[in-house]
Amino acid sequence: MKYISTRGKAPALNFEDVLLTGLASDGGLYVPETLPTFSAAEIGAMAAMDYPSLAQKIITPFVDGCIPDSDLAAIIADTYAEFRHSAVAPLVQLDHNQWVLELFHGPTLAFKDFALQLLGRLLDYVLERRQQKVVIMGATSGDTGSAAIEGCKRCSNIDIFILHPHQRVSEVQRRQMTTVVGDNIHNLAIEGNFDDCQAMVKASFANRAFLPEDRGLVAVNSINWARIMAQIVYYFYAAVALGAPARKTAFSVPTGNFGDIFAGYLAHNMGLPVERLVIATNRNDVLHRVLTTSSMRRQPLQHTLSPSMDITVSSNFERLLFDLYDRDGAAIADLLARFDEGEIAFSETAMARARSLFSSACVDDEQTCAQIAATWENCEYLLDPHSAIGVRAAMTAGIAADIPVVTLATAHPAKFPDAVKGAGLNEEVGLPLHLRDLFERPERCSVLPNDLAAVQSFMASNIRA
Incomplete structure (x- = not known):
């Protein structure tokens, strides 16, 4: 492939080359030239598979011989052995046709463990075979950073630098990053917002002159194709458990950067019978505005109770646009160049295609807290704020009562105690056993100005020989 x-x-x-590349040399994002597809019979047979076996089935065509099947199977088995629930991604029913897919049973209590535990092991395998060293640079609005550090900390061929907005992530999120010990791990708190951090990462990939000549730069954000690939699996896993292929499934996805829901779009194109994909956003609603107004423009970032979605530029939306515009790379380059200058309007043909599968909703902090409280009252299930946005959006999407709706529960509520308190609940949300001493662990973090040169200078000075 x-x-x-x-x-x-x-x-x-x-x-293998895409794994180590991140952004393409023309500034674009890599996507498969063609997608593998599965027949109804093949999808039906997936019901007998456990999560690692299903992951092997879905991922193998994308790897396409770059890693031998036996080695890939060992990498996948090792990845999901780290999860604390034997189902890996268990489904929990909230109402007669409302479900949540719990994606927070990995080491850092967030859905990003599914991809980044795998990505770290894939990088370790490929770099060791090539006898090559790389630098990882990533930006995080909360969960990506800790998942990337946890997934890549074991690799001796990697120096990892994670940028997060200073004082703009939850305390649990910050400590999950800053308490991991390792000479190859560097947490950089940038005196700006997430978009500033993400812009620095993109600028660094565009001009890598600050790096030693023998070091490549690798992305761990969802611009890295391997992230998207790993997330396709749990859409199949949930839908098959609820009756696919005989029964369609709808998914509501809390999303800021569009990577997680784009994986659902790919699952649909690979043959999974998906009724609808609901884009669930907080007040930073760029994706909701795109779908409802057919235009995209920047707005000031607002800080919310769901910080992992506090994003005003959704990087992975470019991947969907590529399909909506008949895979015309020149048209996409022109669109995004105009976006850099201001507002862009999308063609009605492209937006009609998008609306045939996607719908959207914007949920503010007050509604988020109300949904946390309502779900607790209805079934004593505690949602984190991101997952609450997904549940609220699912309930307003107008999906038929005979279609099961699965909300992706993207994080553990213990990561966001302020949102639980804001919902008026007195429940004490404890961290899982492996993180009970998190607040006692020493932290390591460097606070840097919102200045690209300062960040690149720090990185150049801290890359190991």
Whole structure:
């Protein structure tokens, strides 16, 4: 399988090269040239598979011989052995047709463990085989950073630098990053917001002159194709458990950067019978505005009770646009160049295609807290604020009563105690056993100005020989 850029000018790469590349050389994002598809009979047979076996089935065509099947199976088995629930991604019923898919049983209590535990092991495997060293640079609005550090900390061939907005992530999120010990791990608190952090990462990939000549730069944000690939699996896992292929399933996805819900779009295109994908946003509602107004423009970032979604530029939306515009890389490059200058309007043909599968909702903090309280009152199930946004959006999407609606529960509520208190609940939300001493562990973090040169200078000075 080959991977091509959404902007049409970068060379096509195989899986291994895409894994180590991140952004394409033309500034685009890599996507598969073609998608594997599964027949109804093949999807039906997935019901007998446990999560690692299903992951092997879904992921193998994307890897396409770059890693031998036996080695890939061992990597996948090792990845999901780290999860604390034997089902890996258990489904919990909230109402007769409302479900949550619990994606927070990994080491850092967030859905990003599904991809980043796998990504770290894939990188370890490939770099060791190549006898190569790389630098990882990533931006996080909360959960990506801790999942990336946890997934990559064991790899001696990696120096990892994670940027987060100073004092703009929850205390649990921050400590999950800053308490991990390792000479190769660097947490950078940037005196700005997430979009500033993400812009620095993109600028660094565009100009890597600050790096030693023998070091590549690897992305761990969802611009890295391997992240998206790993997330496709749990859509199949949930839908099959609820009756696919004989029965369609709808999914509501709390999303800021569009990576997680794009994986659902790919699952649909691979043959999974998906009725609808609901884009659930907080007040930073760029994706909701795109779907309802057919236009996109920047607005000031607002800080919310769901900080992992406090994003005003959704990087992975470019991957969907590529399909909506008939995979015309020049058209995508032109659109995004105009977005850099201001507002862009999308064609009605493209937006009609999007609306045939996607709908959206914007949920503010007050509604988020109300949903946490209502769900607790109805069934004594405690949602984190991101998952609450997903549940609220699912309830307002107008999906038929005979279609099961699965909300992706993207984080453990213990990571966001302020939201639980804001819901008026007196429940004490304890951290799982492996994190009970989190607040006693020493932290390591460097606070840096919102300045690209300062960040790149720090990185250059801290890359190990």
